Amino acid sequence: MKAIYRLSVMVAAVATLWLAACALGPTIAPEPADSALKPAKAIFEAKCSVCHGISRSLGKNKVPEEWRKTVTRMQKKAPDKISDADVKAILAYLNAVQGSKK
Numbered sequence: 001m002k003a004i005y006r007l008s009v010m011v012a013a014v015a016t017l018w019l020a021a022c023a024l025g026p027t028i029a030p031e032p033a034d035s036a037l038k039p040a041k042a043i044f045e046a047k048c049s050v051c052h053g054i055s056r057s058l059g060k061n062k063v064p065e066e067w068r069k070t071v072t073r074m075q076k077k078a079p080d081k082i083s084d085a086d087v088k089a090i091l092a093y094l095n096a097v098q099g100s101k102k
């Protein structure tokens, strides 16, 4: 009986940790409604997960001008990894999935 009790405590602890991890934000990038943006999603996932998780971006909603500022600011941190074409694709993707909710 004791062993079963311990097991259920462990299961509850694992479930709590799992929920806590989920609360930190999405770590899977949402599919864009426009399938033409699929390659842009892949570029975003590859380039914007190098220094921090993609959840850093997916936790935010910005208007296009704000995303442009953020993404070009990020590009300046890694100019050898993020090209101007990448910025264009990433902006199209972020504006589609993480636009302002206002």
Ligand code: HEC
Residues within 6 Å of the ligand: 047, 048, 049, 050, 051, 052, 056, 057, 060, 070, 071, 074, 075, 077, 078, 082, 090
């Ligand atoms: C070279 C490392 C690096 C790369 C690559 C990078 N970031 Fe960042 N990012 C940072 C650092 C460091 C911070 C925290 C300091 C700051 O805000 O400048 C940050 C902060 C952020 C923030 C929170 C601040 C804000 O302005 O909202 C967002 C959103 C973000 N990054 C999105 C992105 C996106 C989108 C990409 C891909 C284009 C990207 N990052 C690529 C290093 C990076």
